[in-house]
Amino acid sequence: MADEVATHYSGRGDLAEAIAGKLREAGKDIGALTTADLGSIDEFHIRGRKATLELAEGLNLTAGSRVLDLGSGLGGPARTLAETYRCRVSGIDLTPAFCEAATALSRWVGLSDRVDFQVGDATHLPFADGQYDAAMTIHVAMNIAAKDRMYAEARRVLKPGGRFGVYDVLQxxxxxxxxxxxxxxxxxxxxxxxxxxxxxxxxxxxxxxxSATDTSEESERWFAAMAERMKQGSSPPLTFRMFLGDDFPEMTRNQVRNLQERRIRTVSYICEA
Ligand SMILES: C[S@@+](CC[C@H](N)C(=O)[O-])C[C@H]1O[C@@H](n2cnc3c(N)ncnc32)[C@H](O)[C@@H]1O
Structure with missing residues:
Protein backbone atom coordinates (compact mmCIF):
# COMPACT_ATOMS: atom_id res chain seq x y z
CA MET A 1 0.00 0.00 0.00
CA ALA A 2 2.84 2.42 0.91
CA ASP A 3 4.48 1.77 -2.48
CA GLU A 4 1.21 2.41 -4.31
CA VAL A 5 0.76 5.73 -2.48
CA ALA A 6 4.35 6.85 -3.23
CA THR A 7 3.89 5.83 -6.88
CA HIS A 8 0.69 7.87 -7.10
CA TYR A 9 2.58 11.01 -6.01
CA SER A 10 6.02 10.34 -7.51
CA GLY A 11 5.70 12.17 -10.78
CA ARG A 12 8.21 11.78 -13.54
CA GLY A 13 11.96 12.46 -13.42
CA ASP A 14 13.77 14.98 -11.24
CA LEU A 15 11.03 17.17 -9.80
CA ALA A 16 13.28 19.98 -8.52
CA GLU A 17 14.92 20.26 -11.95
CA ALA A 18 11.51 20.31 -13.66
CA ILE A 19 10.33 23.07 -11.26
CA ALA A 20 13.53 25.07 -11.85
CA GLY A 21 13.01 24.73 -15.63
CA LYS A 22 9.44 26.09 -15.46
CA LEU A 23 10.54 28.98 -13.23
CA ARG A 24 13.38 29.93 -15.59
CA GLU A 25 10.92 29.82 -18.54
CA ALA A 26 8.77 32.29 -16.55
CA GLY A 27 11.78 34.61 -16.21
CA LYS A 28 12.62 33.82 -12.57
CA ASP A 29 16.18 33.78 -11.21
CA ILE A 30 16.59 30.56 -9.15
CA GLY A 31 19.14 32.38 -6.98
CA ALA A 32 16.59 35.04 -5.99
CA LEU A 33 13.39 33.09 -5.33
CA THR A 34 10.97 33.70 -2.48
CA THR A 35 8.52 31.21 -0.95
CA ALA A 36 5.72 33.06 -2.82
CA ASP A 37 7.26 31.91 -6.15
CA LEU A 38 6.70 28.28 -5.08
CA GLY A 39 3.31 28.59 -3.40
CA SER A 40 1.20 27.28 -6.29
CA ILE A 41 2.97 23.92 -6.18
CA ASP A 42 4.62 23.41 -2.78
CA GLU A 43 1.50 23.98 -0.67
CA PHE A 44 -0.07 20.80 -1.96
CA HIS A 45 -3.52 21.01 -0.39
CA ILE A 46 -6.83 22.80 -0.82
CA ARG A 47 -6.66 26.58 -0.08
CA GLY A 48 -2.84 26.59 -0.18
CA ARG A 49 -0.67 28.80 2.05
CA LYS A 50 -3.69 30.55 3.59
CA ALA A 51 -4.86 27.22 5.05
CA THR A 52 -1.39 26.49 6.45
CA LEU A 53 -1.24 29.88 8.18
CA GLU A 54 -4.75 29.42 9.62
CA LEU A 55 -3.80 26.01 11.05
CA ALA A 56 -0.53 27.38 12.44
CA GLU A 57 -2.42 30.04 14.44
CA GLY A 58 -3.63 27.27 16.76
CA LEU A 59 -0.21 25.70 17.34
CA ASN A 60 1.23 28.19 19.89
CA LEU A 61 4.46 28.52 17.88
CA THR A 62 7.47 30.62 18.88
CA ALA A 63 10.98 30.94 17.43
CA GLY A 64 12.08 28.22 19.86
CA SER A 65 9.46 25.67 18.75
CA ARG A 66 10.43 22.32 17.27
CA VAL A 67 7.68 21.21 14.91
CA LEU A 68 7.03 17.93 13.09
CA ASP A 69 5.16 17.85 9.76
CA LEU A 70 3.71 14.40 9.01
CA GLY A 71 3.44 13.88 5.24
CA SER A 72 5.46 16.98 4.36
CA GLY A 73 5.26 16.65 0.54
CA LEU A 74 7.31 19.31 -1.26
CA GLY A 75 7.84 21.11 2.07
CA GLY A 76 5.72 24.22 1.49
CA PRO A 77 3.87 24.09 4.84
CA ALA A 78 7.14 23.46 6.73
CA ARG A 79 8.83 26.45 5.02
CA THR A 80 5.78 28.65 5.63
CA LEU A 81 5.95 27.95 9.39
CA ALA A 82 9.75 28.31 9.52
CA GLU A 83 9.60 31.62 7.66
CA THR A 84 6.64 33.04 9.61
CA TYR A 85 7.54 31.95 13.15
CA ARG A 86 11.33 31.44 12.77
CA CYS A 87 10.79 27.96 14.29
CA ARG A 88 12.48 24.73 13.25
CA VAL A 89 10.40 22.20 11.27
CA SER A 90 11.18 18.57 10.41
CA GLY A 91 9.17 16.85 7.71
CA ILE A 92 8.64 13.16 7.11
CA ASP A 93 7.12 11.78 3.91
CA LEU A 94 6.63 8.43 2.22
CA THR A 95 7.59 9.67 -1.27
CA PRO A 96 11.40 9.91 -1.79
CA ALA A 97 11.08 12.22 -4.84
CA PHE A 98 9.13 14.72 -2.72
CA CYS A 99 11.72 14.68 0.11
CA GLU A 100 14.54 15.29 -2.39
CA ALA A 101 12.64 18.14 -4.04
CA ALA A 102 11.66 19.59 -0.62
CA THR A 103 15.34 19.75 0.35
CA ALA A 104 16.32 21.48 -2.92
CA LEU A 105 13.45 24.00 -2.77
CA SER A 106 14.41 24.90 0.82
CA ARG A 107 17.97 25.62 -0.30
CA TRP A 108 16.72 27.89 -3.10
CA VAL A 109 14.78 30.10 -0.68
CA GLY A 110 17.48 30.14 2.03
CA LEU A 111 15.60 28.09 4.64
CA SER A 112 17.85 24.99 4.81
CA ASP A 113 18.95 25.86 8.33
CA ARG A 114 15.36 25.77 9.65
CA VAL A 115 13.77 22.81 7.83
CA ASP A 116 14.77 19.23 7.07
CA PHE A 117 13.02 16.35 5.34
CA GLN A 118 13.38 12.61 5.54
CA VAL A 119 11.67 9.61 3.98
CA GLY A 120 9.46 7.72 6.41
CA ASP A 121 5.99 6.50 7.29
CA ALA A 122 3.74 8.65 9.47
CA THR A 123 2.37 5.47 11.11
CA HIS A 124 5.88 4.41 12.32
CA LEU A 125 7.80 7.55 13.25
CA PRO A 126 11.57 7.16 13.70
CA PHE A 127 11.64 9.62 16.63
CA ALA A 128 11.88 9.30 20.41
CA ASP A 129 8.93 10.09 22.69
CA GLY A 130 8.14 13.69 23.69
CA GLN A 131 10.55 15.48 21.31
CA TYR A 132 8.30 18.03 19.61
CA ASP A 133 6.50 21.15 20.81
CA ALA A 134 3.95 20.93 18.00
CA ALA A 135 3.01 18.71 15.06
CA MET A 136 0.82 19.12 12.01
CA THR A 137 -0.49 17.04 9.15
CA ILE A 138 -2.15 18.50 6.07
CA HIS A 139 -4.03 16.39 3.49
CA VAL A 140 -2.19 13.15 4.25
CA ALA A 141 -4.52 10.82 6.17
CA MET A 142 -6.75 10.39 3.07
CA ASN A 143 -4.13 7.84 1.95
CA ILE A 144 -3.74 6.15 5.36
CA ALA A 145 -5.97 3.29 6.53
CA ALA A 146 -4.24 2.99 9.93
CA LYS A 147 -5.16 6.50 11.12
CA ASP A 148 -5.27 5.25 14.72
CA ARG A 149 -1.54 4.43 14.45
CA MET A 150 -0.73 7.74 12.77
CA TYR A 151 -2.44 9.83 15.47
CA ALA A 152 -1.00 7.64 18.27
CA GLU A 153 2.47 8.27 16.81
CA ALA A 154 1.84 12.02 16.66
CA ARG A 155 0.75 11.94 20.31
CA ARG A 156 3.80 9.88 21.32
CA VAL A 157 6.39 12.27 19.86
CA LEU A 158 4.72 15.41 21.26
CA LYS A 159 5.62 16.93 24.62
CA PRO A 160 2.73 16.96 27.13
CA GLY A 161 0.53 19.95 26.29
CA GLY A 162 1.96 20.12 22.74
CA ARG A 163 -0.44 21.12 19.97
CA PHE A 164 -1.40 18.95 16.99
CA GLY A 165 -2.98 20.59 13.92
CA VAL A 166 -4.82 18.36 11.44
CA TYR A 167 -6.27 19.62 8.16
CA ASP A 168 -7.75 16.89 6.03
CA VAL A 169 -10.27 15.82 3.43
CA LEU A 170 -13.10 13.89 5.07
CA GLN A 171 -15.92 11.72 3.75
CA SER A 211 -11.48 23.21 17.89
CA ALA A 212 -12.88 21.83 14.63
CA THR A 213 -13.39 24.13 11.63
CA ASP A 214 -15.21 23.15 8.43
CA THR A 215 -13.86 25.12 5.45
CA SER A 216 -15.67 23.20 2.68
CA GLU A 217 -17.45 26.19 1.15
CA GLU A 218 -14.19 28.11 0.75
CA SER A 219 -12.57 24.93 -0.61
CA GLU A 220 -15.28 24.68 -3.28
CA ARG A 221 -14.63 28.27 -4.39
CA TRP A 222 -10.87 27.59 -4.40
CA PHE A 223 -11.21 24.57 -6.71
CA ALA A 224 -13.80 26.30 -8.92
CA ALA A 225 -11.34 29.20 -9.42
CA MET A 226 -8.57 26.73 -10.31
CA ALA A 227 -10.83 24.93 -12.82
CA GLU A 228 -11.71 28.32 -14.38
CA ARG A 229 -8.01 29.32 -14.69
CA MET A 230 -7.31 26.01 -16.47
CA LYS A 231 -10.20 26.61 -18.87
CA GLN A 232 -8.93 30.13 -19.61
CA GLY A 233 -5.32 28.91 -19.99
CA SER A 234 -4.19 31.34 -17.26
CA SER A 235 -2.64 28.88 -14.73
CA PRO A 236 0.59 29.92 -12.96
CA PRO A 237 3.93 28.48 -14.23
CA LEU A 238 3.94 25.80 -11.50
CA THR A 239 0.88 23.56 -11.09
CA PHE A 240 0.15 20.18 -9.49
CA ARG A 241 -0.21 18.83 -13.03
CA MET A 242 3.62 18.71 -13.16
CA PHE A 243 3.62 15.64 -10.93
CA LEU A 244 0.00 14.43 -10.90
CA GLY A 245 -0.08 14.18 -14.69
CA ASP A 246 -2.45 14.96 -17.53
CA ASP A 247 -5.60 13.88 -15.71
CA PHE A 248 -5.18 16.75 -13.21
CA PRO A 249 -7.86 18.88 -14.99
CA GLU A 250 -10.31 15.96 -14.58
CA MET A 251 -9.30 15.66 -10.89
CA THR A 252 -10.04 19.37 -10.46
CA ARG A 253 -13.48 19.11 -12.07
CA ASN A 254 -14.26 16.11 -9.85
CA GLN A 255 -13.18 18.01 -6.76
CA VAL A 256 -15.58 20.87 -7.58
CA ARG A 257 -18.42 18.31 -7.76
CA ASN A 258 -17.18 16.33 -4.73
CA LEU A 259 -17.39 19.53 -2.68
CA GLN A 260 -20.61 20.89 -4.26
CA GLU A 261 -22.41 17.58 -3.70
CA ARG A 262 -21.00 17.17 -0.16
CA ARG A 263 -19.24 13.92 -1.08
CA ILE A 264 -16.16 15.35 0.69
CA ARG A 265 -15.60 17.98 3.40
CA THR A 266 -12.44 19.85 4.40
CA VAL A 267 -12.05 20.17 8.17
CA SER A 268 -9.23 21.40 10.46
CA TYR A 269 -8.70 20.32 14.07
CA ILE A 270 -6.53 21.82 16.76
CA CYS A 271 -5.75 19.28 19.46
CA GLU A 272 -3.72 19.23 22.67
CA ALA A 273 -1.55 16.30 23.75
C1 LIG B 1 -1.51 15.84 -0.90
S1 LIG B 1 0.14 15.65 -0.35
C2 LIG B 1 0.25 16.86 0.94
C3 LIG B 1 1.67 17.29 1.21
C4 LIG B 1 1.85 18.40 2.25
N1 LIG B 1 1.29 18.02 3.53
C5 LIG B 1 1.22 19.68 1.78
O1 LIG B 1 0.13 20.00 2.27
O2 LIG B 1 1.80 20.37 0.94
C6 LIG B 1 0.07 14.11 0.55
C7 LIG B 1 1.42 13.64 1.02
O3 LIG B 1 1.27 12.59 1.97
C8 LIG B 1 2.33 11.68 1.82
N2 LIG B 1 1.95 10.43 2.49
C9 LIG B 1 0.92 9.60 2.21
N3 LIG B 1 0.90 8.56 3.07
C10 LIG B 1 1.93 8.76 3.94
C11 LIG B 1 2.45 8.04 5.06
N4 LIG B 1 1.90 6.88 5.47
N5 LIG B 1 3.53 8.53 5.71
C12 LIG B 1 4.12 9.70 5.30
N6 LIG B 1 3.68 10.41 4.23
C13 LIG B 1 2.60 9.96 3.57
C14 LIG B 1 2.49 11.59 0.30
O4 LIG B 1 3.73 11.06 -0.06
C15 LIG B 1 2.31 13.05 -0.08
O5 LIG B 1 3.53 13.74 -0.08
Whole structure:
Protein backbone atom coordinates (compact mmCIF):
# COMPACT_ATOMS: atom_id res chain seq x y z
CA MET A 1 0.00 0.00 0.00
CA ALA A 2 2.84 2.42 0.91
CA ASP A 3 4.48 1.77 -2.48
CA GLU A 4 1.21 2.41 -4.31
CA VAL A 5 0.76 5.73 -2.48
CA ALA A 6 4.35 6.85 -3.23
CA THR A 7 3.89 5.83 -6.88
CA HIS A 8 0.69 7.87 -7.10
CA TYR A 9 2.58 11.01 -6.01
CA SER A 10 6.02 10.34 -7.51
CA GLY A 11 5.70 12.17 -10.78
CA ARG A 12 8.21 11.78 -13.54
CA GLY A 13 11.96 12.46 -13.42
CA ASP A 14 13.77 14.98 -11.24
CA LEU A 15 11.03 17.17 -9.80
CA ALA A 16 13.28 19.98 -8.52
CA GLU A 17 14.92 20.26 -11.95
CA ALA A 18 11.51 20.31 -13.66
CA ILE A 19 10.33 23.07 -11.26
CA ALA A 20 13.53 25.07 -11.85
CA GLY A 21 13.01 24.73 -15.63
CA LYS A 22 9.44 26.09 -15.46
CA LEU A 23 10.54 28.98 -13.23
CA ARG A 24 13.38 29.93 -15.59
CA GLU A 25 10.92 29.82 -18.54
CA ALA A 26 8.77 32.29 -16.55
CA GLY A 27 11.78 34.61 -16.21
CA LYS A 28 12.62 33.82 -12.57
CA ASP A 29 16.18 33.78 -11.21
CA ILE A 30 16.59 30.56 -9.15
CA GLY A 31 19.14 32.38 -6.98
CA ALA A 32 16.59 35.04 -5.99
CA LEU A 33 13.39 33.09 -5.33
CA THR A 34 10.97 33.70 -2.48
CA THR A 35 8.52 31.21 -0.95
CA ALA A 36 5.72 33.06 -2.82
CA ASP A 37 7.26 31.91 -6.15
CA LEU A 38 6.70 28.28 -5.08
CA GLY A 39 3.31 28.59 -3.40
CA SER A 40 1.20 27.28 -6.29
CA ILE A 41 2.97 23.92 -6.18
CA ASP A 42 4.62 23.41 -2.78
CA GLU A 43 1.50 23.98 -0.67
CA PHE A 44 -0.07 20.80 -1.96
CA HIS A 45 -3.52 21.01 -0.39
CA ILE A 46 -6.83 22.80 -0.82
CA ARG A 47 -6.66 26.58 -0.08
CA GLY A 48 -2.84 26.59 -0.18
CA ARG A 49 -0.67 28.80 2.05
CA LYS A 50 -3.69 30.55 3.59
CA ALA A 51 -4.86 27.22 5.05
CA THR A 52 -1.39 26.49 6.45
CA LEU A 53 -1.24 29.88 8.18
CA GLU A 54 -4.75 29.42 9.62
CA LEU A 55 -3.80 26.01 11.05
CA ALA A 56 -0.53 27.38 12.44
CA GLU A 57 -2.42 30.04 14.44
CA GLY A 58 -3.63 27.27 16.76
CA LEU A 59 -0.21 25.70 17.34
CA ASN A 60 1.23 28.19 19.89
CA LEU A 61 4.46 28.52 17.88
CA THR A 62 7.47 30.62 18.88
CA ALA A 63 10.98 30.94 17.43
CA GLY A 64 12.08 28.22 19.86
CA SER A 65 9.46 25.67 18.75
CA ARG A 66 10.43 22.32 17.27
CA VAL A 67 7.68 21.21 14.91
CA LEU A 68 7.03 17.93 13.09
CA ASP A 69 5.16 17.85 9.76
CA LEU A 70 3.71 14.40 9.01
CA GLY A 71 3.44 13.88 5.24
CA SER A 72 5.46 16.98 4.36
CA GLY A 73 5.26 16.65 0.54
CA LEU A 74 7.31 19.31 -1.26
CA GLY A 75 7.84 21.11 2.07
CA GLY A 76 5.72 24.22 1.49
CA PRO A 77 3.87 24.09 4.84
CA ALA A 78 7.14 23.46 6.73
CA ARG A 79 8.83 26.45 5.02
CA THR A 80 5.78 28.65 5.63
CA LEU A 81 5.95 27.95 9.39
CA ALA A 82 9.75 28.31 9.52
CA GLU A 83 9.60 31.62 7.66
CA THR A 84 6.64 33.04 9.61
CA TYR A 85 7.54 31.95 13.15
CA ARG A 86 11.33 31.44 12.77
CA CYS A 87 10.79 27.96 14.29
CA ARG A 88 12.48 24.73 13.25
CA VAL A 89 10.40 22.20 11.27
CA SER A 90 11.18 18.57 10.41
CA GLY A 91 9.17 16.85 7.71
CA ILE A 92 8.64 13.16 7.11
CA ASP A 93 7.12 11.78 3.91
CA LEU A 94 6.63 8.43 2.22
CA THR A 95 7.59 9.67 -1.27
CA PRO A 96 11.40 9.91 -1.79
CA ALA A 97 11.08 12.22 -4.84
CA PHE A 98 9.13 14.72 -2.72
CA CYS A 99 11.72 14.68 0.11
CA GLU A 100 14.54 15.29 -2.39
CA ALA A 101 12.64 18.14 -4.04
CA ALA A 102 11.66 19.59 -0.62
CA THR A 103 15.34 19.75 0.35
CA ALA A 104 16.32 21.48 -2.92
CA LEU A 105 13.45 24.00 -2.77
CA SER A 106 14.41 24.90 0.82
CA ARG A 107 17.97 25.62 -0.30
CA TRP A 108 16.72 27.89 -3.10
CA VAL A 109 14.78 30.10 -0.68
CA GLY A 110 17.48 30.14 2.03
CA LEU A 111 15.60 28.09 4.64
CA SER A 112 17.85 24.99 4.81
CA ASP A 113 18.95 25.86 8.33
CA ARG A 114 15.36 25.77 9.65
CA VAL A 115 13.77 22.81 7.83
CA ASP A 116 14.77 19.23 7.07
CA PHE A 117 13.02 16.35 5.34
CA GLN A 118 13.38 12.61 5.54
CA VAL A 119 11.67 9.61 3.98
CA GLY A 120 9.46 7.72 6.41
CA ASP A 121 5.99 6.50 7.29
CA ALA A 122 3.74 8.65 9.47
CA THR A 123 2.37 5.47 11.11
CA HIS A 124 5.88 4.41 12.32
CA LEU A 125 7.80 7.55 13.25
CA PRO A 126 11.57 7.16 13.70
CA PHE A 127 11.64 9.62 16.63
CA ALA A 128 11.88 9.30 20.41
CA ASP A 129 8.93 10.09 22.69
CA GLY A 130 8.14 13.69 23.69
CA GLN A 131 10.55 15.48 21.31
CA TYR A 132 8.30 18.03 19.61
CA ASP A 133 6.50 21.15 20.81
CA ALA A 134 3.95 20.93 18.00
CA ALA A 135 3.01 18.71 15.06
CA MET A 136 0.82 19.12 12.01
CA THR A 137 -0.49 17.04 9.15
CA ILE A 138 -2.15 18.50 6.07
CA HIS A 139 -4.03 16.39 3.49
CA VAL A 140 -2.19 13.15 4.25
CA ALA A 141 -4.52 10.82 6.17
CA MET A 142 -6.75 10.39 3.07
CA ASN A 143 -4.13 7.84 1.95
CA ILE A 144 -3.74 6.15 5.36
CA ALA A 145 -5.97 3.29 6.53
CA ALA A 146 -4.24 2.99 9.93
CA LYS A 147 -5.16 6.50 11.12
CA ASP A 148 -5.27 5.25 14.72
CA ARG A 149 -1.54 4.43 14.45
CA MET A 150 -0.73 7.74 12.77
CA TYR A 151 -2.44 9.83 15.47
CA ALA A 152 -1.00 7.64 18.27
CA GLU A 153 2.47 8.27 16.81
CA ALA A 154 1.84 12.02 16.66
CA ARG A 155 0.75 11.94 20.31
CA ARG A 156 3.80 9.88 21.32
CA VAL A 157 6.39 12.27 19.86
CA LEU A 158 4.72 15.41 21.26
CA LYS A 159 5.62 16.93 24.62
CA PRO A 160 2.73 16.96 27.13
CA GLY A 161 0.53 19.95 26.29
CA GLY A 162 1.96 20.12 22.74
CA ARG A 163 -0.44 21.12 19.97
CA PHE A 164 -1.40 18.95 16.99
CA GLY A 165 -2.98 20.59 13.92
CA VAL A 166 -4.82 18.36 11.44
CA TYR A 167 -6.27 19.62 8.16
CA ASP A 168 -7.75 16.89 6.03
CA VAL A 169 -10.27 15.82 3.43
CA LEU A 170 -13.10 13.89 5.07
CA GLN A 171 -15.92 11.72 3.75
CA UNK A 172 -19.09 13.78 3.42
CA UNK A 173 -22.70 12.63 3.61
CA UNK A 174 -23.38 13.24 -0.10
CA UNK A 175 -22.29 9.84 -1.46
CA UNK A 176 -19.23 8.13 -2.88
CA UNK A 177 -16.21 10.19 -3.96
CA UNK A 178 -15.86 10.79 -7.72
CA UNK A 179 -12.43 9.63 -8.98
CA UNK A 180 -9.78 10.47 -10.06
CA UNK A 181 -8.95 12.90 -7.25
CA UNK A 182 -5.56 14.49 -6.43
CA UNK A 183 -4.93 11.86 -3.68
CA UNK A 184 -6.13 8.74 -5.53
CA UNK A 185 -7.08 7.69 -9.04
CA UNK A 186 -9.34 4.97 -7.67
CA UNK A 187 -10.66 3.91 -4.25
CA UNK A 188 -7.98 1.32 -3.33
CA UNK A 189 -5.58 3.96 -1.88
CA UNK A 190 -8.30 6.29 -0.58
CA UNK A 191 -9.28 6.02 3.10
CA UNK A 192 -11.48 8.93 4.11
CA UNK A 193 -12.70 9.29 7.70
CA UNK A 194 -16.02 10.94 8.52
CA UNK A 195 -16.17 13.86 11.02
CA UNK A 196 -17.53 11.40 13.62
CA UNK A 197 -14.62 9.01 12.96
CA UNK A 198 -12.17 11.89 13.44
CA UNK A 199 -13.48 12.76 16.89
CA UNK A 200 -13.22 9.11 17.94
CA UNK A 201 -9.74 8.70 16.40
CA UNK A 202 -8.21 11.87 17.84
CA UNK A 203 -9.70 11.33 21.31
CA UNK A 204 -8.71 7.66 21.18
CA UNK A 205 -5.08 8.68 20.52
CA UNK A 206 -5.14 10.75 23.73
CA UNK A 207 -5.79 14.22 22.29
CA UNK A 208 -8.14 16.83 23.63
CA UNK A 209 -9.88 18.43 20.62
CA UNK A 210 -9.79 22.22 21.15
CA SER A 211 -11.48 23.21 17.89
CA ALA A 212 -12.88 21.83 14.63
CA THR A 213 -13.39 24.13 11.63
CA ASP A 214 -15.21 23.15 8.43
CA THR A 215 -13.86 25.12 5.45
CA SER A 216 -15.67 23.20 2.68
CA GLU A 217 -17.45 26.19 1.15
CA GLU A 218 -14.19 28.11 0.75
CA SER A 219 -12.57 24.93 -0.61
CA GLU A 220 -15.28 24.68 -3.28
CA ARG A 221 -14.63 28.27 -4.39
CA TRP A 222 -10.87 27.59 -4.40
CA PHE A 223 -11.21 24.57 -6.71
CA ALA A 224 -13.80 26.30 -8.92
CA ALA A 225 -11.34 29.20 -9.42
CA MET A 226 -8.57 26.73 -10.31
CA ALA A 227 -10.83 24.93 -12.82
CA GLU A 228 -11.71 28.32 -14.38
CA ARG A 229 -8.01 29.32 -14.69
CA MET A 230 -7.31 26.01 -16.47
CA LYS A 231 -10.20 26.61 -18.87
CA GLN A 232 -8.93 30.13 -19.61
CA GLY A 233 -5.32 28.91 -19.99
CA SER A 234 -4.19 31.34 -17.26
CA SER A 235 -2.64 28.88 -14.73
CA PRO A 236 0.59 29.92 -12.96
CA PRO A 237 3.93 28.48 -14.23
CA LEU A 238 3.94 25.80 -11.50
CA THR A 239 0.88 23.56 -11.09
CA PHE A 240 0.15 20.18 -9.49
CA ARG A 241 -0.21 18.83 -13.03
CA MET A 242 3.62 18.71 -13.16
CA PHE A 243 3.62 15.64 -10.93
CA LEU A 244 0.00 14.43 -10.90
CA GLY A 245 -0.08 14.18 -14.69
CA ASP A 246 -2.45 14.96 -17.53
CA ASP A 247 -5.60 13.88 -15.71
CA PHE A 248 -5.18 16.75 -13.21
CA PRO A 249 -7.86 18.88 -14.99
CA GLU A 250 -10.31 15.96 -14.58
CA MET A 251 -9.30 15.66 -10.89
CA THR A 252 -10.04 19.37 -10.46
CA ARG A 253 -13.48 19.11 -12.07
CA ASN A 254 -14.26 16.11 -9.85
CA GLN A 255 -13.18 18.01 -6.76
CA VAL A 256 -15.58 20.87 -7.58
CA ARG A 257 -18.42 18.31 -7.76
CA ASN A 258 -17.18 16.33 -4.73
CA LEU A 259 -17.39 19.53 -2.68
CA GLN A 260 -20.61 20.89 -4.26
CA GLU A 261 -22.41 17.58 -3.70
CA ARG A 262 -21.00 17.17 -0.16
CA ARG A 263 -19.24 13.92 -1.08
CA ILE A 264 -16.16 15.35 0.69
CA ARG A 265 -15.60 17.98 3.40
CA THR A 266 -12.44 19.85 4.40
CA VAL A 267 -12.05 20.17 8.17
CA SER A 268 -9.23 21.40 10.46
CA TYR A 269 -8.70 20.32 14.07
CA ILE A 270 -6.53 21.82 16.76
CA CYS A 271 -5.75 19.28 19.46
CA GLU A 272 -3.72 19.23 22.67
CA ALA A 273 -1.55 16.30 23.75
C1 LIG B 1 -1.51 15.84 -0.90
S1 LIG B 1 0.14 15.65 -0.35
C2 LIG B 1 0.25 16.86 0.94
C3 LIG B 1 1.67 17.29 1.21
C4 LIG B 1 1.85 18.40 2.25
N1 LIG B 1 1.29 18.02 3.53
C5 LIG B 1 1.22 19.68 1.78
O1 LIG B 1 0.13 20.00 2.27
O2 LIG B 1 1.80 20.37 0.94
C6 LIG B 1 0.07 14.11 0.55
C7 LIG B 1 1.42 13.64 1.02
O3 LIG B 1 1.27 12.59 1.97
C8 LIG B 1 2.33 11.68 1.82
N2 LIG B 1 1.95 10.43 2.49
C9 LIG B 1 0.92 9.60 2.21
N3 LIG B 1 0.90 8.56 3.07
C10 LIG B 1 1.93 8.76 3.94
C11 LIG B 1 2.45 8.04 5.06
N4 LIG B 1 1.90 6.88 5.47
N5 LIG B 1 3.53 8.53 5.71
C12 LIG B 1 4.12 9.70 5.30
N6 LIG B 1 3.68 10.41 4.23
C13 LIG B 1 2.60 9.96 3.57
C14 LIG B 1 2.49 11.59 0.30
O4 LIG B 1 3.73 11.06 -0.06
C15 LIG B 1 2.31 13.05 -0.08
O5 LIG B 1 3.53 13.74 -0.08
Missing amino acids: GEGGDVLYPTPWAREPSISHLATPDDMRTLLSGAGFKIL
